[in-house]
Amino acid sequence: MAHGGAPRPMKGIRQLAEHLDISIGTVSRALNGKPDVNEETRKRVLAAAEQLGYVANQSGRSLRQGTTNVIGLMIQSSRETVENSDNFFLTVTGGLQSVFSRHKLDLIMLPCPHDEDPYEYLKRMVARRIADAMIISETQRVDKRFDLLAKAKIPFAALGRSLSGTQHPWADLDFDGVVNCAVDRLVAHGHRRIAVSTPSSDINLGFIFVEGYRRALERHGIAYDPALVIRAKSSEQGGYQVADELLRLEDQPTAVILIYELMAIGFYRRVMESGIIPGRDIAVVSFREAPRAKFLQPALTCFRTSLHDLGVELAEILLSSMPAYSEEYPRTSRQSVWPLELIPGESDAFQLTTTK
Numbered sequence: 001m002a003h004g005g006a007p008r009p010m011k012g013i014r015q016l017a018e019h020l021d022i023s024i025g026t027v028s029r030a031l032n033g034k035p036d037v038n039e040e041t042r043k044r045v046l047a048a049a050e051q052l053g054y055v056a057n058q059s060g061r062s063l064r065q066g067t068t069n070v071i072g073l074m075i076q077s078s079r080e081t082v083e084n085s086d087n088f089f090l091t092v093t094g095g096l097q098s099v100f101s102r103h104k105l106d107l108i109m110l111p112c113p114h115d116e117d118p119y120e121y122l123k124r125m126v127a128r129r130i131a132d133a134m135i136i137s138e139t140q141r142v143d144k145r146f147d148l149l150a151k152a153k154i155p156f157a158a159l160g161r162s163l164s165g166t167q168h169p170w171a172d173l174d175f176d177g178v179v180n181c182a183v184d185r186l187v188a189h190g191h192r193r194i195a196v197s198t199p200s201s202d203i204n205l206g207f208i209f210v211e212g213y214r215r216a217l218e219r220h221g222i223a224y225d226p227a228l229v230i231r232a233k234s235s236e237q238g239g240y241q242v243a244d245e246l247l248r249l250e251d252q253p254t255a256v257i258l259i260y261e262l263m264a265i266g267f268y269r270r271v272m273e274s275g276i277i278p279g280r281d282i283a284v285v286s287f288r289e290a291p292r293a294k295f296l297q298p299a300l301t302c303f304r305t306s307l308h309d310l311g312v313e314l315a316e317i318l319l320s321s322m323p324a325y326s327e328e329y330p331r332t333s334r335q336s337v338w339p340l341e342l343i344p345g346e347s348d349a350f351q352l353t354t355t356k
Contacts (some may be wrong), residue, residue: 011025016054020045039314069108071096071318072131074122076138077111078210088307089137093158095311096135103325105132119144126152133318135159139170141204157318157334161228162204169321169334171314175205175287178340179257182285185301185342186255191283191354193227195253197242197263206231207257228253239263243270254352255283261290262348264300283348287342298346303338313338 013031017024024044030037030045033219038240048054073096075089093353097107107289108131112121122136122145132155139160149156158170179196196213199206214224230245232238242263246253247270258264264286268278278284279298286293286302289316318336319325 013054016045016049016052019052020048039213047188067132068107068130070131071100071133071135072108072110072125073135074110074118074125074137076111077113087348091342092311092314095308096315099312099315099319100310103319120149122148126154135314135318139204140202141207143204147238154323155318157314157321159314160204161208169317171310171317171338172205173305173310174232174337174339175208177224177337179209179212180216181214181342182257183220186257186283186348187220187222189348189350190282191255193228193253193255194222195230195246195256197230197232197256197258197260199259200231200233200238206259213257234260234262236266239266240270241266243267247271247274253282255285255348258284258286261286261288261293263301264293264296265344268296272342279347280350283350283352285348289343294347296347301345301348302343303340304343305338312337322355335349
């Protein structure tokens with residue numbers, strides 16, 4: 001045996017059994033916490049395993065059990081996702097992992113390249129059986145991934161709704177509630193010409209947002225004007241584009257609701273280049289507070305929620321649909337609309353005068 005260093009890691013359970021002069025079966029049962037192994041033997045096996053660097057072959061065990069103990073989270077790997085990752089996905093995954101870790105389940109990120117069809121990417125992941133269950137995000141209006149996972153009999157939950165997933169588990173932010181609250185607030189301040197930004201992609205949240213916006217205008221007797229719905233990317237540059245397009249309109253809006261929080265940074269910059277001051281000349285409401293936007297002046301009116309708790313909710317929804325965990329997570333509904341709280345700022349606090 002070599003001296004002067006740490007012992008070399010053992011290659012397998014057979015070597016560990018030979019070292020202890022105990023049968024492989026007894027060592028295996030001790031490592032797996034089986035009740036038919038006495039406490040003294042269990043302690044001896046665990047101590048030796050740690051001392052000699054034995055690591056269980058999880059892939060072999062998973063093959064025998066037909067499970068991986070892995071949950072896959074599929075995200076779109078785009079510039080927008082990266083820009084928003086600091087204040088969305090990383091926080092949501094923290095909530096997911098806080099639940100999965102109770103059951104020794106590992107969460108892996110599956111980033112779909114921006115130039116690949118998400119359906120084809122997921123089909124490849126399903127064929128490889130790299131996860132026991134899946135979480136999909138950025139759901140489309142019609143999303144074939146719901147049907148793919150259902151047919152493959154892989155438990156899944158979605159971060160977002162879809163017309164394709166009416167019967168399947170999902171958790172989603174309350175986009176409809178946010179835009180209704182924002183329109184009500186702006187109308188109460190005297191605004192009648194209210195613009196909104198919406199994603200440039202076919203992600204379903206954009207449709208939900210615009211539908212809620214139309215209904216809110218209708219409640220107040222305000223005609224819907226498609227020229228006030230601006231499609232843009234979910235970034236600071238997207239916010240700059242929204243402002244630029246609105247400034248080109250002959251009949252400019254007096255207020256705007258931004259669907260992505262980082263848009264506010266670009267929006268502020270563009271309107272101020274034209275001598276228009278947010279909070280004085282135009283009212284601005286953002287969907288959600290963002291760390292990188294919190295130093296804007298005037299302070300942004302936005303909405304707040306716990307993304308960590310949203311991750312916990314989504315994890316529990318998923319586990320409730322998996323036979324091994326469903327008894328521990330009983331639910332009356334596996335679909336959840338996650339609320340947000342209004343945080344009033346100064347960006348829309350002024351009362352619109354009749355001379356504006």
